[in-house]
Amino acid sequence: MIWLWVITALLITSELQKIEPAKPETIAKKTNFYSTWAWRKLRYKAIKHYGGTCMICGASGQGVVISVDHIKPRSLYPELALDFDNLQIACMPCNMGKSNIDFTDWRQP
Numbered sequence: 538m539i540w541l542w543v544i545t546a547l548l549i550t551s552e553l554q555k556i557e558p559a560k561p562e563t564i565a566k567k568t569n570f571y572s573t574w575a576w577r578k579l580r581y582k583a584i585k586h587y588g589g590t591c592m593i594c595g596a597s598g599q600g601v602v603i604s605v606d607h608i609k610p611r612s613l614y615p616e617l618a619l620d621f622d623n624l625q626i627a628c629m630p631c632n633m634g635k636s637n638i639d640f641t642d643w644r645q646p
């Protein structure tokens with residue numbers, strides 16, 4: 538029976554060796570994306586094009602924090618992070634509620 542434990546321990550060890558620690562540039566890309574010139578320029582373009590009203594709940598005006606939402610979440614579709622056609626306007630509560638689990642396109646046809 539002990540051979541089973543030995544084999545299991547060897548398998549776990551070999552699997553752990555395959556896991557690489559996150560590279561600093563990968564972390565930087567994740568944390569600094571919203572500070573990049575490319576994103577800010579695209580974000581401005583989206584707000585200018587669509588306006589400052591939440592496309593999900595209709596909130597706008599003073600006290601409403603508007604965000605530019607990735608329809609297909611950046612975490613799952615990083616290649617669409619800077620694709621204008623993947624952006625819509627959402628207030629922060631709607632954006633937070635949507636998270637990366639809903640891909641509804643709320644833009645008007």
Ligand SMILES: [Zn+2]
Nearest residue numbers: 591594628631
């Ligand atoms: Zn909203």
